[in-house]
């Protein structure tokens with residue numbers, strides 16, 4: 001082994017030992033509110049983009065009928081709104097405390113997303129490591145995962161019944177009178 005290679009191996013070993021020692025010494029930030037590690041953001045974004053390339057062309061096996069979109073809205077209200085917001089609460093307490101923050105999928109004009117349906121479906125099914133985005137493959141059916149993905153894909157032209165289902169329901173019992 002030449003001088004260069006032995007130096008290279010020693011360098012790698014030193015780096016490895018430094019990382020282990022930092023972890024053991026508690027120097028590596030593990031708190032959500034302590035900001036990203038060096039290169040964390042770049043690594044996570046680049047790896048995700050590369051992975052999503054093949055998901056872009058995947059089409060939904062079910063059509064965006066009013067019934068499917070309505071079922072998607074129910075999934076959204078139950079499983080997604082807590083992080084991705086709803087009307088009139090586009091930002092939730094949970095989303096404010098997360099790193100990276102869940103993108104607010106709402107503006108005052110309504111729900112937004114411009115991603116291909118296959119990309120959203122991939123994220124819902126698999127989750128996104130190094131973020132709080134969960135994988136729903138163990139908790140939702142295959143149909144439900146497509147229904148909520150169709151909902152986001154068609155967010156800018158939802159039938160009125162679906163928009164109504166996404167809005168908070170008015171209380172059915174009158175407030176107590178004092």
Ligand code: HEC
Pocket residue numbers: 075076079080081082083084098099100101102103120123124128131132133134136148149152
């Ligand atoms: C516990 C919080 C949490 C829940 C619950 C959650 N998500 Fe997420 N989601 C995140 C976070 C955090 C990200 C950002 C990931 C990143 O930075 O790459 C994200 C990203 C996304 C994205 C990508 C948005 C963009 O503009 O890049 C989509 C789409 C999405 N989630 C859909 C959903 C759907 C649909 C549900 C419900 C079935 C859901 N999420 C439930 C936290 C959550």
